[in-house]
Amino acid sequence: MQTSKLFSFVAGDTGTWRIDSIGQVIGESLPIAHRLSIFQGHRASEASLEAWELRGFISNIRYATQAELEALRSRQAGLGRREATCAALIPIRKSADWWSLAQDERRALIEEQSRHISVGLEYLPAIARQLYHSRDLGEPFDFLTWFEYAPQDAEAFEELVRRLRETKEWTFVEREVDIRLSLSRP
Amino acid sequence: MQTSKLFSFVAGDTGTWRIDSIGQVIGESLPIAHRLSIFQGHRASEASLEAWELRGFISNIRYATQAELEALRSRQAGLGRREATCAALIPIRKSADWWSLAQDERRALIEEQSRHISVGLEYLPAIARQLYHSRDLGEPFDFLTWFEYAPQDAEAFEELVRRLRETKEWTFVEREVDIRLSLSRP
Numbered sequence: 317m318q319t320s321k322l323f324s325f326v327a328g329d330t331g332t333w334r335i336d337s338i339g340q341v342i343g344e345s346l347p348i349a350h351r352l353s354i355f356q357g358h359r360a361s362e363a364s365l366e367a368w369e370l371r372g373f374i375s376n377i378r379y380a381t382q383a384e385l386e387a388l389r390s391r392q393a394g395l396g397r398r399e400a401t402c403a404a405l406i407p408i409r410k411s412a413d414w415w416s417l418a419q420d421e422r423r424a425l426i427e428e429q430s431r432h433i434s435v436g437l438e439y440l441p442a443i444a445r446q447l448y449h450s451r452d453l454g455e456p457f458d459f460l461t462w463f464e465y466a467p468q469d470a471e472a473f474e475e476l477v478r479r480l481r482e483t484k485e486w487t488f489v490e491r492e493v494d495i496r497l498s499l500s501r502p
Numbered sequence: 503m504q505t506s507k508l509f510s511f512v513a514g515d516t517g518t519w520r521i522d523s524i525g526q527v528i529g530e531s532l533p534i535a536h537r538l539s540i541f542q543g544h545r546a547s548e549a550s551l552e553a554w555e556l557r558g559f560i561s562n563i564r565y566a567t568q569a570e571l572e573a574l575r576s577r578q579a580g581l582g583r584r585e586a587t588c589a590a591l592i593p594i595r596k597s598a599d600w601w602s603l604a605q606d607e608r609r610a611l612i613e614e615q616s617r618h619i620s621v622g623l624e625y626l627p628a629i630a631r632q633l634y635h636s637r638d639l640g641e642p643f644d645f646l647t648w649f650e651y652a653p654q655d656a657e658a659f660e661e662l663v664r665r666l667r668e669t670k671e672w673t674f675v676e677r678e679v680d681i682r683l684s685l686s687r688p
Contacts, residue, residue: 321638321640322640373638375637376637377603377604378564379605380604380605381604381606382603382604382607384604385604415562417563417568418563418566418567418568418570418571419563419564419565419566419567419609420567421567421568423605449638451561451562452507452559452561452635452638454507454508
């Protein structure tokens with residue numbers, strides 16, 4: 317797999333990010349760990365030293381229209397902002413019913429019925445977001461979403477995840493874990 | 503990667519399918535080889551014995567609407583029909599411009615402007631088809647499409663590929679190889 321597009325999220329005793337909590341939202345949670353490292357590309361296997369490892373790749377846009385993409389691109393912030401010392405890693409898996417739907421049915425559920433893209437836009441640029449695709453790798457989750465924000469935007473982030481979890485789209489989520497992390501910059 | 507969804511197309515001196523021709527359509531072709539094997543899942547590396555290997559995975563529907571999917575599912579035939587002794591493997595790569603388009607722009611190019619799905623439907627069930635995604639694996643092509651048909655449908659198949667290559671969608675194709683194969687059943 318191409319090095320630049322594949323990322324591994326490795327939880328264990330070492331890593332840049334401190335894991336503050338691992339929340340069980342829907343279905344089975346993940347084992348407790350204290351630190352998280354993010355690796356780009358392949359890494360040498362050290363599975364015995366780690367609590368868990370989740371992998372995903374950055375891919376092309378799957379649902380956003382030209383107008384939505386323009387709005388996203390004009391407003392979103394990149395990862396790694398100095399003030400963004402809070403993060404969340406939210407792995408989710410959707411049901412087989414979801415994946416058997418046609419493209420227009422999934423699009424309608426995501427945006428016309430659930431406003432997933434519009435709601436996310438309201439929180440830009442404060443809440444930076446990167447989506448990683450896992451389902452095609454045979455991973456236990458379909459997606460990993462990584463969020464970064466400053467401590468003063470923590471309440472806004474809670475509101476964002478609460479609003480998304482109330483949507484029609486979320487009735488198709490059959491597993492969700494909510495991992496919160498923080499960074500102490502020197 | 504999940505064994506059931508990943509496939510490898512390995513060209514060399516052995517394999518079930520005889521390679522009758524490797525046609526250069528757009529951009530660089532592939533090395534000459536005489537036989538092709540199709541492996542499901544991972545295979546032990548024997549790279550030195552083979553001419554080339556292309557990999558891809560089966561994934562969810564990316565563009566078809568509910569109505570189109572219903573039409574496809576009601577008419578399409580599976581792979582491996584006894585009479586389908588002709589095959590084609592057509593790897594293609596699309597341009598960076600294509601991949602930077604939003605979902606609705608790619609959909610409009612594929613169907614509303616190019617009738618890719620409708621044209622394919624006209625040739626069902628005679629021409630069976632399976633799409634494999636390669637781009638997210640960092641492969642040299644974005645897609646591998648595998649077609650199977652009986653010898654009496656060979657002319658229809660030529661018409662199908664000719665019609666697709668004349669479309670607006672195809673102006674985004676920057677590499678395409680057309681590999682024709684046949685099978686002698688006992």
